[in-house]
Amino acid sequence: MGGICSRKREQQVMEDDLHRGVLGRYCRSTSTKWPGAKSFRSKPNNFPGGGTCPSLMELCIHKIGEDFRKYDSFSMLPPDLSQQIFNELVDAQCLTEAYIEAFRDCALRDVLLGEYPGVNDGWIDVISSQRSSLLSVDLSGSTVTDKGLRLLKDSSNLQSLTLDYCDQFSEHGLKYVSGLLNLTFLSIRKSSTVTPDGMRAFSSLVNLEKLDLERCSEIHGGFVHLKGLKKLESLNIACCKCIMDSDMQAISGLQKLTTLNAEGCKITSACLESIAALAALESLNLNRCCLSDDEFENISSLKTLKRLSLAFNRITDACLVHLKGLVNLEYLNLDSCKIGDEGLANLIGLTLLRSLVLSDTEVGSSGLRHISGLHKLEDLNLSFTSVNDASLKRLSGLTNLKSLNLDARQITDVGLANLTSKLFLVYIHCLSGLIKLDLFGARISDAGTVFLKSFKNLQFLEICGGGLTDGGVKHIKEMTSLTQLNLSQNCNLTDKTLELLSGMTALRSLNVSNSRITNEGLRYLKPLKNLRTLSLESCKVTAAEIKKLQSSDLPNLISFRPE
Structure with missing residues (x-):
């Protein structure tokens, strides 16, 4: 991958399943922080005359929230009511060190x-x-x-x-x-x-x-x-670069541990024996460690494993031999490992797999035959692999597939045709449940977009290879179930594209950066009342005009570029 279609493969995306706090609201698609504060003054729209009838409790909480500065203490209220008032004030960011004093001894x-x-x-x-x-x-x-x-x-x-x-x-x-x-x-x-x-x-x-x-x-x-x-039961030590093999040995006796996240730790394959002693493990993340094929036979004893992440390690096909017995695996991440076509033969028996990440590996066209029988697979990532158009026919057995990533330059219109051609009716059935399709860097042209109409349930679509014009968007506009659409890097798109997309009222996120769109075309976005994020970077569009549109017609727009 190169030029404007490339992505930073070394950018680390950490798993963050644990509680981060109620105000940590960030938009992942841009660097803009989503506004966290809101005022009680905006809430009367939901009260009588605004379409929704509140309960008496809601009215009381709202009224107290408006006048909270008048009260020295809420300790006489029932604890449940004090708790709701406290939550509302925190959500509206109205509390200060002085005002929190009113909640002393409230049994929160x-x-x-x-x-x-x-x-x-x-x-x-x-x-x-x-x-x-x-x-x-x-x-x-x-x-x-x-x-x-x-x-x-x-x-x-x-x-x-x-x-x-x-x-x-x-x-x-x-x-x-x-x-x-x-x-x-x-x-x-x-x-x-x-x-x-x-x-x-x-x-x-x-x-x-x-x-x-x-x-x-x-x-x-x-x-x-x-x-x-x-x-x-759960231990997260991700990105603790001080961790060594001896630390893993110290916790090998934690027999109830089901989740271990050691991503980015400086452990080696020598610690796998200690990890194998954690007999109850169901989720193991060893991404970005210093692992090689050595000692991986120990992993084969973890029969309870459901999630295994080995991305960005120096493992090869020889490592996959030891995964054959992990028949309960539902998620396997091999991103950026030295895995090839023949190694995938060891995955044939992992029939419970729901998610498989093979991005940036050495997997090619012949390797897909080994995963064609994984009928429960819902998420398949083949980005930055050598998979070609012809091999996509082998996906016919993946009848439960919901997410497919084909971000690779060698994928073209022919590949989409192979997935949807009426000569292969089984493929239409196979992909009827597809919700997400990532063709970020694929070389899709206007002619190829006609095949997208077969994906009736698609909600997320990325086509950023530079080959689209307004003519191709005519087919995309019929995909009314889309909520996220990324057409950036297609430099020949004009204001006509926004006119064509104006009927896609389910859209929540739209990116048409690096195109010929101008301020004049913004008027076509007015019907998109559900739009929350909008990116028009490197276009002839100004932040001032987007703000006007936001204030007059797009009340739910909370993140936009340029800003």
Whole structure:
């Protein structure tokens, strides 16, 4: 791949399944932060006269929210009502250190202030006053110090504590966490203050089920303090580059561990024996480690594995021999590994596979015959492989396929024809459930777009190879189920394209960057009331005109380029 159609293959995308905080709203398609704040003043539109009749409780909460500055304390209210008022104020970003004082002794259960501005030890004093009622606290991104953690030590019933990106407390402050014996979830991401000595505090948390230490840079040697956490089910140590094989050996006795994320750790194949001792593992992420084919026979003993990620390692076809017995696998990621066609023969028996990532491997056309029998496959990524047009006929057996990535320059109109041609009626049935089709860098022309009409349920489409004109968009406009459409890099598209797309009212995301679209064409976007993101970079379009359109006709548009 080259030129404008290339993508950065080394850009790391971390899995982030754990709780990040209620205000961490970012748009992944651009670098623009989605606005998190909203005002109570906007809510009357949902009240009488606005189309929706609220409950009496909603009216009360709304009224109190409007006038919250008038009240010194909410402690006389029922705890459930205080909780709802607190949540509303947090969501609207109306709380300050002064106003949170009104919630002292309110018996709140959940205080979720992740990424909330201005949170410090003064706030913690009020939070700790909830005492035994407090069950969940998220202070991500705050300036909490050792003093603040000490204030939490009497929250005896606390079950969940999140301290991600907090860098003002020390390893000594962690000793106050050690008394929170009912904790089942603890997350302290990207903290250099979590040291081997500080991890002693974790040894008493015998009820802990999930521990997240992602990007903690100083924890090598501290895993010995996790040995007694017999209830631990999930451990995330992704991007902890200090982790070594000896750390894996220290946790090999955690027999209830079902999820281990060690992506980006400096472990080698020598640690696979220790990992194999984790007999209950269902999800294992070893992306971007220093793994080779050596010792991989140990992995074959993990019969309970359902998810396995081995991307960006130095493994070859020889490694795949040891995956043959993992018959419960549902997800397998081999992105950027030295895997070829013959190695895929070892996947034939993995009949439960639902997702297979083969991007940027050495897989070619003949390799597809080995996966043609994986009938439960729903997601297949063949981007940056050598798969060609003719080999796409071998996808006929994948009747449950929902997502297909064919981001490769050698894929052309002929490939789409092979997937949908009436000479191969079975293929039409095969792809009738397709929801996502990625042809980002494929060489699709106007002639090829006629075959897209066979994908009746498609919601996501990318065609950015540069071969489209307004004529090809005539066929795309008939795909009214689309919610995300990326036609960037097609430099011959004009305002006519926006006119053709004006009837696609389900669209939530539209990208037509690097085209000949102008401010004049923006008027055709007015019917797209569901549009939330719009990218028209490197077009003859100004931010001022997009803002006018946003204010007058596109109320749901929250992210746009140029901005």
